[in-house]
Amino acid sequence: MIVRRIRLCNRLQLRPPLRTFIPRPQCRLNSTSAPSTTLHSGPTTPEWAGVVSQLDQIAPRIDINADQIEVLEGPKEFYETLKQKIRNAKTRIYLSTLYIGKAEHELVSTIQDALTRAPELKVSILTDALRGTREDPEPSCASLLATLLVDFPDRVDIRMYHTPNLTGLRKRFIPKRINEGWGLQHIKLYGIDDEVILSGANLSSDYFTNRQDRYHLFSSKQVTDYFSRIHHAVCSVSFLLQPSTSSPTAHTLIWPSSNPAPNPLSNPKAYIKAATSLLHPLSSPSASTLSPSSSTSQTPTKSSTTTLYPLLTHPPNLNTELPALQTLLSSPSLHSYTFTAGYFNPHPLITSSLLAAASSSSSSSSSTGPKKGTILTASPFANGFYNSPGISSLLPAAYTHLSLRFLRATRTARADITLREWRRGTVGEPDGWTYHAKGLWTHVKNNQRVMATVIGSSNYTSRSYGLDLEVGALVITDDEVLMGKWAGEERGLRAWTREVGEGELMGAERRAGWRVRVA
Numbered sequence: 001m002i003v004r005r006i007r008l009c010n011r012l013q014l015r016p017p018l019r020t021f022i023p024r025p026q027c028r029l030n031s032t033s034a035p036s037t038t039l040h041s042g043p044t045t046p047e048w049a050g051v052v053s054q055l056d057q058i059a060p061r062i063d064i065n066a067d068q069i070e071v072l073e074g075p076k077e078f079y080e081t082l083k084q085k086i087r088n089a090k091t092r093i094y095l096s097t098l099y100i101g102k103a104e105h106e107l108v109s110t111i112q113d114a115l116t117r118a119p120e121l122k123v124s125i126l127t128d129a130l131r132g133t134r135e136d137p138e139p140s141c142a143s144l145l146a147t148l149l150v151d152f153p154d155r156v157d158i159r160m161y162h163t164p165n166l167t168g169l170r171k172r173f174i175p176k177r178i179n180e181g182w183g184l185q186h187i188k189l190y191g192i193d194d195e196v197i198l199s200g201a202n203l204s205s206d207y208f209t210n211r212q213d214r215y216h217l218f219s220s221k222q223v224t225d226y227f228s229r230i231h232h233a234v235c236s237v238s239f240l241l242q243p244s245t246s247s248p249t250a251h252t253l254i255w256p257s258s259n260p261a262p263n264p265l266s267n268p269k270a271y272i273k274a275a276t277s278l279l280h281p282l283s284s285p286s287a288s289t290l291s292p293s294s295s296t297s298q299t300p301t302k303s304s305t306t307t308l309y310p311l312l313t314h315p316p317n318l319n320t321e322l323p324a325l326q327t328l329l330s331s332p333s334l335h336s337y338t339f340t341a342g343y344f345n346p347h348p349l350i351t352s353s354l355l356a357a358a359s360s361s362s363s364s365s366s367s368t369g370p371k372k373g374t375i376l377t378a379s380p381f382a383n384g385f386y387n388s389p390g391i392s393s394l395l396p397a398a399y400t401h402l403s404l405r406f407l408r409a410t411r412t413a414r415a416d417i418t419l420r421e422w423r424r425g426t427v428g429e430p431d432g433w434t435y436h437a438k439g440l441w442t443h444v445k446n447n448q449r450v451m452a453t454v455i456g457s458s459n460y461t462s463r464s465y466g467l468d469l470e471v472g473a474l475v476i477t478d479d480e481v482l483m484g485k486w487a488g489e490e491r492g493l494r495a496w497t498r499e500v501g502e503g504e505l506m507g508a509e510r511r512a513g514w515r516v517r518v519a
Helices: 002-013 046-055 075-087 105-117 141-151 168-173 178-182 205-209 221-235 268-283 321-329 348-357 360-364 390-412 462-466 480-494 502-506 514-518
Strands: 061-064 069-072 092-096 122-128 156-161 189-192 195-199 215-218 239-243 251-254 306-314 334-341 372-378 417-422 438-444 447-456 470-477 497-500
Touching: 046 321, 046 447, 046 470, 061 221, 069 075, 069 480, 075 105, 075 189, 075 195, 075 205, 075 215, 092 221, 105 141, 122 141, 122 221, 141 156, 141 239, 141 251, 156 221, 168 178, 189 221, 195 221, 195 447, 195 470, 221 268, 221 306, 268 306, 306 321, 321 334, 321 348, 321 438, 321 447, 321 470, 334 348, 334 480, 348 372, 348 390, 372 390, 372 480, 390 417, 390 502, 438 480, 447 480
Parallel strands: 092 122, 122 156, 334 372, 372 417
Antiparallel strands: 061 306, 069 215, 092 189, 156 239, 189 195, 195 215, 239 251, 306 470, 334 438, 417 497, 438 447, 447 470
16 A cells, blocks of 8 residues: 555656636635725735735635634644534534544434434535445444434435546456545545534544644635535535435435536546536636625624635646645745645645745745744654554554655755644553644745735645645734744744654664665
8 A cells, every 4th residue: 555655646747737717817805795906905014915926826715804703722622612512503514524423322312412402404424435335334424314304305415426437347446545645535625504613534433532633713604605505515525425215324425416417436527527617717816706795694794804815626626725835835025934744745846936936045035034844743753654454554664764765855955844743642542642734834034924824634745736625725814813822832842852863763763664664
């Protein structure tokens, strides 16, 4: 599996640059019916003027108030907040995730209770078909969710996305779990009424207890409505889960005739074309992706200082995240950045941007002086594949090897970048955690407050941009309170890290074995 993953990554890196959809005209989404020009246009600091102008050409724009964003600290707070929001839901719940753990009966019971208490409540859940049925015919994500359909058939909709890359003989003969390497529904959106949580976390016990990720809660109807449209668009080109009469947990997957795309297993090329056409308008700044709302929810005021850019990746042709990241990292105002990925193997274009942003040549041509980058990634002892059975046990060493290659590249590029590994105990031992956080924080000039952050489901790899569905957000602010929250989030993650260098990674205890290096 490790060999296939690395070789697949290498094949993707040899392809021409990604064809990204970057429309020209600008569209701003605001939460009132007044024209967008009458509202504060987000952060007004001169340092961000050029960045905002470029981002307006890449992705939709939503101006909100800074106090509509909360940063959750860890997995326990994430789970408790999610359950609390579900319990109080009145009209809608939509959950997009790779999978829901097959043993998450408490979470499903919480949804059932909410449906019982609120007769107007509708629930929509989107998972990946391959990951969601991995354990079939044993208990699985699919069999667990089928129980919701038995009790609430008219108010619950369960969809499972299937990649168009796995069809025919591949589909028939490639074993389960390995087949997930051909593409997944990787979006993580957790919307309840007029609030939505963006995260990289899935919905299973480790993500609720000892797997560190990032979690931002947006209390904005405008933002929640926008991501709801993304969620439902993907649902409409996914399989429908239906319960079977043989038992409460038995189930089948069908392709509804009402879906606006053909079955990906029978006509993958036509499916890709139809699905891309469906999602393009939702990622385009030139389209009115959301009508203004007259909701009583809190709306941006003239003092609004925060702008959100939704980011979407739908291979092979739709990707607004990559150009947005490149824009942020290439800003002349950038003073420093922190980039994190639990699995540190960034796409070549991301790697180039990280190196260029902290290189000495970049610093000499910038008015902000020397620039610095920091990378946070999982220690082998915080990698989810640590001591795993089979060939996947080689993955932690593979990521160590990739980190070493990156550090060598920083030396060649004369880039001032520090690599820090996150560790909290040891995986598989009492109080051992894994690290799954991903994202970016940027600083302007000598002000160490965070001015922008990127959060979402993407791992920023060649796989993320070549195979998987991803959603995230780039948020810019000049609000002191929100900047403090982001800075605190970054410090909290850094607190469990330590710096590592080339010497340590080349040492006998860390050096990757020949099987990893050859692969």
